[in-house]
Amino acid sequence: MGKNPKRNRETLESTQEMSKCILKNKQFNSEEAEEIIQAIRIENHPKGSILLKEGEVAKDCYLLMKGCVRQYFLVDGVEKTTFFFVEEQGFSSFKSAAKGIPSDHFLECIEDCTLAVLSVQKELELYQKYPNFESLSRSGLEDQLGDYQEMLAKFITSKPEDRYLDLLENRPELINRIPQYQLASYLGVSPETLSRIRKRIFLKK
Amino acid sequence: MGKNPKRNRETLESTQEMSKCILKNKQFNSEEAEEIIQAIRIENHPKGSILLKEGEVAKDCYLLMKGCVRQYFLVDGVEKTTFFFVEEQGFSSFKSAAKGIPSDHFLECIEDCTLAVLSVQKELELYQKYPNFESLSRSGLEDQLGDYQEMLAKFITSKPEDRYLDLLENRPELINRIPQYQLASYLGVSPETLSRIRKRIFLKK
DNA sequence: TTTCTTTCTTGACAAACGTCAATGAAAGTC
DNA sequence: GACTTTCATTGACGTTTGTCAAGAAAGAAA
Structure with missing residues (x-):
């Protein structure tokens, strides 16, 4: 399941949509945008498929175009859900991806999903080549960090x-x-x- | 309190320590390191002083050299603590600093603190000038985001x-x-x- | 449709938590 | 030293939650 993503009409539409998203960003000239788009692949995963298992090392980061992805932990045989990612959200298992260590959680598609996928390795190459891309990423990470600070605070209080x-x-x-x-x-x-x-x-x- | 940080022997030592920390990073040549060090100021704040109030816009980001800083919210007149920062930790009120919106929380020194302070504005300038600095920041943000993902998950589960x-x-x-x-x-x-x-x-x- | 499976609801009871109030202990002040 | 203030502990009681178990509702499959 999900190992062999279909290439269909939906995939093409998603590619176009994702491309637009990158091209509209004024930080990039068309050459940069082109290379970034080339590096990103579109994947379709059916409901129920697992993007990342506990114990695996995360190799990709994702931008969710359609569907919903659930992050959960397995504690004493019970699934503990800790996050839901939806459309337009970018995400990755940062701890695992950045440090190359096994993931402590699962990522599961709880709906049919269309994802823009970028490998961590390719991501680093693009950072090297295009500081603007790293700048975009840093800014996005700051936003996400702000969100997490807020979520944690809400949960505690x-x-x-x-x-x-x-x-x-x-x-x-x-x-x-x-x-x-x-x-x-x-x-x-x-x-x-x-x-x-x-x-x-x-x-x- | 804390409005007029003392310049003393301790401050000088902290500057040297902080400088070493930046210089040892092989990503920087001495010119880059020099400019970064120039942009950072060392501040001493006594126990009890407030670094950031609810409603204020965060203008700085911090690296804590000595002491402990508490993040808290004021909910129905009751202080709700959501984080403790200690030595070696870098932090900022990301939501407020990145978007220029008023902070929803307070930052209080609960011990006498020595902080390396960098203004958000200067930070952005350094990013423009030195992609290596932005790269360091992005990497640090990823680490922190991983920490927050983990903390939130632990709290939920x-x-x-x-x-x-x-x-x-x-x-x-x-x-x-x-x-x-x-x-x-x-x-x-x-x-x-x-x-x-x-x-x-x-x-x- | 009927059947099967999954999910949601409800009841009962024990455990954990919040609040209010009183008491103790520790630290700081005069 | 005595006094004040702040913080930690303990008891009592009502509310909320977890767990176990049973039943109802909603979907999926035959």
């Missing part, structure tokens, strides 16, 4: 119910797309508790 | 008691340096609960 309300407000699309037991795990509670939290909220209105 | 045990194992120095009520907040529980958790752990041994 709020209760499960508040976190669910926060999700309702800031990422409502997740609630309809994602199985409730995975959302529960993401909120740090059991599926039963999330069910009760939903009931409590419903009764309050 | 573990209970308060596990988090305390984790702290005992991985950052034991924090436990003796930091008031317990701030640690409790950092672990996401009330001071009373942390006190009881410690008792439980003690009884188990």
Whole structure:
């Protein structure tokens, strides 16, 4: 599954879309953009396929064009979901990719996914060649780091119910797309508790 | 407090130490290193001083040479601690600094601190001038992002008691340096609960 | 459709947590 | 030294959560 990504009409459209995304960026001239586009491959992975297993070394970084990817840990045989990536989000298993160490988590497509994939090796080459590309990456990393600082802070400072309300407000699309037991795990509670939290909220209105 | 940092023997030593840290990095020639060192100023802030207030726009990024800095939010009049920075750690309020928006949190020196400070503006200039410097920054950001991914995952997947045990194992120095009520907040529980958790752990041994 | 599987809900009970209040201990101040 | 302030501990009680188990609802497959 997912080992042999299809090359179809959707793939071509995604390539064009991704290309536009890079070309519109004024930091790049057409030559640079061309080489970057060449380095990126589009992959389609069906729902349920695993992009990265625990123990494997991450070799790629991703830009999600369509679908949803779940990051989870296996703790005492139980899956603990820690993140959902959706459209337009770029991501990688940084610890594993940057240091070449085995990943401690899994990445799973929980919907049919279309991904723009760039190998870490190629990425480094592009950094060397085009400082503008590294600049774009640094800036993106700063944004993401800001997001993570914020998420961690929210998680520390709020209760499960508040976190669910926060999700309702800031990422409502997740609630309809994602199985409730995975959302529960993401909120740090059991599926039963999330069910009760939903009931409590419903009764309050 | 902290508005008028002292220039003393300690400051000079810190400058030398920081300079060595940059010079030893083989990515830089002496000219580059010199300019970077010139751009960085050393500041001493006494215990209790605030580096950044909620509502202010972050203009600097920091490298902590000595002491400990606490990040906290003010939620309904209660301080919620979300991070402790210690020696050798570089940090910034990324969201605020990168986007020029007001900070949603505070940064407080909870010990007498010696900091290497670089303004965001100067930082961007150095990136423009020396791609190697931006490269160093990108790499550092990736490391930090990996750390944050890991921390968030740990927080989601573990209970308060596990988090305390984790702290005992991985950052034991924090436990003796930091008031317990701030640690409790950092672990996401009330001071009373942390006190009881410690008792439980003690009884188990 | 029917059947099977997966997911969600509900109940019951024990464990853990938050809050309020009181007490103790430690550190700093006069 | 005595005093004040701050921080840590302990008890009591109500709320929330986890777990186990059973049943309902929703999807997928035959």
